[in-house]
Amino acid sequence: MPEARNGNVTIHFEEIGNRSGTPILMMAGAGRPSTDFDDIFCAPLIAAGFRPIRIDNRDTGRSTAFTDAPPNLAAVRRQALGLADGGHPPYGIPEMAFDVQAVMDEAGIERCHLIGRSLGALIAQYVAIQMPARVLSLSLVMASSRTVAETVPETVLERLESEHIDGPEAYVERQLRVASANGL
Numbered sequence: 001m002p003e004a005r006n007g008n009v010t011i012h013f014e015e016i017g018n019r020s021g022t023p024i025l026m027m028a029g030a031g032r033p034s035t036d037f038d039d040i041f042c043a044p045l046i047a048a049g050f051r052p053i054r055i056d057n058r059d060t061g062r063s064t065a066f067t068d069a070p071p072n073l074a075a076v077r078r079q080a081l082g083l084a085d086g087g088h089p090p091y092g093i094p095e096m097a098f099d100v101q102a103v104m105d106e107a108g109i110e111r112c113h114l115i116g117r118s119l120g121a122l123i124a125q126y127v128a129i130q131m132p133a134r135v136l137s138l139s140l141v142m143a144s145s146r147t148v149a150e151t152v153p154e155t156v157l158e159r160l161e162s163e164h165i166d167g168p169e170a171y172v173e174r175q176l177r178v179a180s181a182n183g184l
Contacts, residue, residue, distance in 0.1 A: 001062065004099070004106035011099045012062035013055045015107065017046035022136070023112040025053050025100060027120030029142070033061040036117065050113075055103055057096060057120070066090050097126040104134060117141040 004011045014034060024045055028036040034054030042052045056063040079092065100123060104112060113136045116124030121143035128135045 002106065004102040006095070006099045006102040009058055009064045009095075009099060011055060011058070011064070011103055013053055013103045013107070016042050016052045016054070018049065019051060021046075021049045021051035023051045023053055023107070023109045024115060025055060025103065025109075025112050026115045027055050027057060027100065027117070027123050028060070029118030029120055030057075031060060032117075035061075037115070053103070053107060053109075053112075055100065057123070058091060058099060063099075093122050093126045094130075096123045097130060100124075100127050101131060101134070110134065111136050113137045113139070115139045115141065116143070118143070 002013050002015065004013065012034070026034070026037040028034060034056045037052070037054050042054075045052045059065050100114075104110075111134050114124040114127060116122070116139070118141070121140040124138055124140060125143070128138045
């Protein structure tokens with residue numbers, strides 16, 4: 001499986017379809033694997049001649065996991081709001097954007113389309129702002145602005161942090177609970 005390196009971080013990615021097609025890099029939301037952009041999502045892109053590339057963000061899927069530095073979403077929130085007591089999360093959106101750049105470099109991509117969902121949308125926006133010459137277009141799904149950081153209670157972040165998923169079976173179990181809760 002292809003991997004890119006950004007310092008001591010390894011980012012797993014998967015290319016689908018015709019390698020001669022225009023690349024589309026896809027970044028999923030927090031804690032979501034690259035396969036969140038499933039074959040049903042990718043099939044029309046492939047049929048249209050694109051080259052979909054799915055990325056496992058840091059701490060997700062087959063990319064580097066920061067097991068010694070568990071997520072501190074409250075610190076990330078405070079840092080995003082510029083609060084002095086924000087703490088120091090192990091990484092942020094800028095580092096994740098440079099992970100995307102590392103994938104582009106490893107895959108030999110000069111310019112591409114970006115699709116970001118949720119956290120992936122934040123990363124995609126940062127890439128587009130910091131590296132505009134490398135971005136052909138930007139598609140944001142379930143994106144939000146900084147105002148969300150101002151309104152999300154820290155209790156919600158604490159609940160998300162406490163949710164630990166051990167292995168594929170637990171992941172499938174969680175997804176089925178979420179689908180059921182959403183009426184699917």
